[in-house]
Amino acid sequence: MKCRSQKRLAGRIRAERRVLLERLAAVERRGGVLDPRDAGGGTIRAAEAMDEVQESVVRELVLASREALISRVRALEQAEERIRSGTYGICDLCGGPIPPQRLEALPEAALCLPCAEAVENPWPSWRRRAVAPGGPRRPAA
Ligand SMILES: [Zn+2]
Numbered sequence: 229m230k231c232r233s234q235k236r237l238a239g240r241i242r243a244e245r246r247v248l249l250e251r252l253a254a255v256e257r258r259g260g261v262l263d264p265r266d267a268g269g270g271t272i273r274a275a276e277a278m279d280e281v282q283e284s285v286v287r288e289l290v291l292a293s294r295e296a297l298i299s300r301v302r303a304l305e306q307a308e309e310r311i312r313s314g315t316y317g318i319c320d321l322c323g324g325p326i327p328p329q330r331l332e333a334l335p336e337a338a339l340c341l342p343c344a345e346a347v348e349n350p351w352p353s354w355r356r357r358a359v360a361p362g363g364p365r366r367p368a369a
Pocket residue numbers: 319320321322323324339340341342343344
């Protein structure tokens with residue numbers, strides 16, 4: 229991939245990581261102590277005025293967004309690592325190039341689209357197409 233666009237993407241990755249880390253800090257401030265080791269210790273300040281059900285729902289939501297933020301930050305860090313090692317833009321699974329349009333849309337992408345789809349959906353697309361519409365044909369009983 230072109231050097232200039234990679235530099236630009238590297239800047240975007242850095243900026244996004246910074247924003248995500250700030251949001252993560254905000255989530256932790258809002259939810260009080262969210263470290264799993266402390267989750268049972270009754271230290272979640274925001275939940276003080278709520279009943280038990282609401283508390284667990286809020287905690288789950290905060291934890292879910294925290295997990296999502298952390299995994300995104302991790303993906304961005306891995307992308308920076310790939311830029312440093314010169315493997316950025318190369319699919320982790322098949323070793324093929326990741327199209328620039330995909331990297332523009334998702335700078336931390338580690339997989340090309342077919343590989344990402346294969347990981348997300350273990351059913352190959354040709355099989356999905358084969359059953360739809362109307363489902364597989366069954367012999368009459
Ligand atoms: Zn691939």
